[in-house]
Amino acid sequence: MPAISFQSVSKTYSTDRGPFQALDGVSLDIQPGEFFGLLGPNGAGKTTLISILAGLNRATSGRVQVMGHDVREQPALARRQLGVVPQELVFDPFFNVRETLRFQSGYFGVTGNDDWIDELLASLGLTDKANSNMRQLSGGMKRRVLVAQALVHKPPVIVLDEPTAGVDVELRQTLWQFIAKLNREGHTVLLTTHYLEEAEALCGRIAMLKQGRVVALDRTSELLRSASSNVLRFKLDAALPPELASKARVVGRIVQLPAHDAAEIERHLSAVRQAGLVAEDVEIRKADLEDVFLEVMNQQQSPMPGGGSA
Amino acid sequence: MMGWRALFYKEVMRFWKVSFQTVAAPVLTAVLYLLIFGHVLEDRVKVYDQVSYTAFLIPGLVMMSLLQNAFANSSSSLIQSKIMGNLVFLLLTPLGHWSWFVAYVGSAMVRGLAVGLGVFAVTALSTPMSFVSPVWILAFALMGAALLGTLGLIAGLWAEKFDQLAAFQNFIIMPMTFLSGVFYSIHSLPTFWQGVSHLNPFFYMIDGFRYGFFGVSDVSPWLSLGLVASTLAVVAGIALHLLRTGYKIRG
Numbered sequence: 001m002p003a004i005s006f007q008s009v010s011k012t013y014s015t016d017r018g019p020f021q022a023l024d025g026v027s028l029d030i031q032p033g034e035f036f037g038l039l040g041p042n043g044a045g046k047t048t049l050i051s052i053l054a055g056l057n058r059a060t061s062g063r064v065q066v067m068g069h070d071v072r073e074q075p076a077l078a079r080r081q082l083g084v085v086p087q088e089l090v091f092d093p094f095f096n097v098r099e100t101l102r103f104q105s106g107y108f109g110v111t112g113n114d115d116w117i118d119e120l121l122a123s124l125g126l127t128d129k130a131n132s133n134m135r136q137l138s139g140g141m142k143r144r145v146l147v148a149q150a151l152v153h154k155p156p157v158i159v160l161d162e163p164t165a166g167v168d169v170e171l172r173q174t175l176w177q178f179i180a181k182l183n184r185e186g187h188t189v190l191l192t193t194h195y196l197e198e199a200e201a202l203c204g205r206i207a208m209l210k211q212g213r214v215v216a217l218d219r220t221s222e223l224l225r226s227a228s229s230n231v232l233r234f235k236l237d238a239a240l241p242p243e244l245a246s247k248a249r250v251v252g253r254i255v256q257l258p259a260h261d262a263a264e265i266e267r268h269l270s271a272v273r274q275a276g277l278v279a280e281d282v283e284i285r286k287a288d289l290e291d292v293f294l295e296v297m298n299q300q301q302s303p304m305p306g307g308g309s310a
Numbered sequence: 311m312m313g314w315r316a317l318f319y320k321e322v323m324r325f326w327k328v329s330f331q332t333v334a335a336p337v338l339t340a341v342l343y344l345l346i347f348g349h350v351l352e353d354r355v356k357v358y359d360q361v362s363y364t365a366f367l368i369p370g371l372v373m374m375s376l377l378q379n380a381f382a383n384s385s386s387s388l389i390q391s392k393i394m395g396n397l398v399f400l401l402l403t404p405l406g407h408w409s410w411f412v413a414y415v416g417s418a419m420v421r422g423l424a425v426g427l428g429v430f431a432v433t434a435l436s437t438p439m440s441f442v443s444p445v446w447i448l449a450f451a452l453m454g455a456a457l458l459g460t461l462g463l464i465a466g467l468w469a470e471k472f473d474q475l476a477a478f479q480n481f482i483i484m485p486m487t488f489l490s491g492v493f494y495s496i497h498s499l500p501t502f503w504q505g506v507s508h509l510n511p512f513f514y515m516i517d518g519f520r521y522g523f524f525g526v527s528d529v530s531p532w533l534s535l536g537l538v539a540s541t542l543a544v545v546a547g548i549a550l551h552l553l554r555t556g557y558k559i560r561g
Binding site: 051054055056057058075076077079080082084086088090091092093094095099102103104105106107108109111149150 | 313316319327328399
């Protein structure tokens with residue numbers, strides 16, 4: 001039984017400009033114990049998918065199950081299995097950190113939970129903030145409380161929606177060490193992030209969403225292998241020749257071109273030379289997840305790298 | 311599960327932490343009403359024989375404060391949570407519609423009754439009061455608080471902005487409380503307005519509540535009880551339906 005199962009999930013919003021399809025037949029299963037990454041540009045449908053999973057939103061069609069419980073038909077059972085860290089930095093200004101966590105625990109019917117709350121506070125570096133009002137905390141501290149709130153009822157499945165957006169390096173490290181530990185202890189983790197380095201380092205398997213569809217679904221290592229294996233990187237003072245410009249990723253003077261083999265690298269460089277330009281600081285590096293991501297997102301027709309197998 | 315108790319407790323703590331604003335301030339307001347109206351009208355208005363105007367006014371003010379604060383508690387808690395975004399913490403939990411209902415309406419009743427008791431404790435010092443039938447007093451206090459707590463719940467779910475809630479409060483709740491016989495017997499009104507008052511459920515709450523103190527009322531307390539109870543049943547049914555379907559809180 002998968003920890004999370006999305007079966008042909010579609011969602012259409014009605015807007016002023018007519019219907020908008022946020023999700024279009026998303027199907028994927030996440031197995032217990034996985035560390036799973038959900039990637040995609042803004043507006044791809046990641047948060048909508050997570051909202052449907054968490055019961056904050058309803059799918060127009062399709063089914064979603066958490067540990068075998070349908071989120072529509074058995075919402076209480078499904079939500080008990082889930083710990084969701086919302087993307088927005090929200091808090092209740094009336095209470096301090098410990099009160100917030102006690103109430104959250106109580107909503108799940110878990111009382112006398114102070115030992116676990118203390119452990120969560122310690123693991124997230126919040127012990128000395130336990131009696132501070134939520135209003136007095138910095139953004140990073142509020143983010144830690146959000147994580148603690150999601151875990152207060154010891155859910156087997158943890159969902160993190162952009163947990164490191166706008167978070168400093170230290171907190172990111174603390175957070176990932178803690179989440180990785182929970183994952184090693186058997187918790188299933190579903191993560192959405194814009195930081196592709198984080199996804200590459202943490203996630204065993206990745207799905208990429210584009211305009212509400214799954215356009216890639218595979219083990220992280222397979223995704224890296226299936227993409228162009230190398231990237232040619234150099235600096236240039238003038239505009240690229242048109243035949244290269246269409247393939248290149250350009251940031252300021254830095255040009256990056258995907259290349260499968262040595263011959264392709266030579267072709268790229270000779271095209272630059274024939275245009276009468278001089279490439280400086282030329283280097284070749286292995287493709288990383290960001291390259292894979294851009295390659296997948298730029299494909300017009302969307303084949304599934306790795307064939308979508310689990 | 312017992313999750314509703316945590317939510318009920320949280321909702322009570324929420325207003326209790328700012329009790330100066332949520333309990334003390336409305337008590338003061340009611341005392342000012344009593345001072346002004348009682349002073350001006352004491353010798354001019356006689357509603358029932360044997361009952362001074364000040365004594366007549368006190369149950370009206372108690373009930374008015376109780377109703378307004380029960381409404382304010384559930385409605386402002388919900389709209390704040392919606393606008394702050396922290397309602398998500400409840401939406402993520404297994405709490406069902408009955409738990410939400412009991413917690414929000416229960417805590418609204420606690421606040422309404424606390425304010426009502428406060429108003430009574432302070433105002434009753436000014437004139438001797440009778441208690442013909444405490445059971446009627448309690449019954450109407452509890453049902454009035456429940457009804458307005460439930461209306462506040464519906465208004466809080468419906469409103470998307472503070473000014474929508476303020477409109478609900480100022481254009482519906484306030485006129486209905488003021489035109490319900492808090493300050494006068496509706497028998498002193500022209501016939502047409504007497505008829506209009508009979509359509510106002512708030513009139514029956516205040517009239518029945520007053521009956522508990524003096525043993526006299528404009529209409530039979532049984533009629534008032536029946537009407538208030540059926541209004542409560544209908545409004546509670548609507549509130550539970552809205553909570554069950556996630557009206558305006560689940561996409």
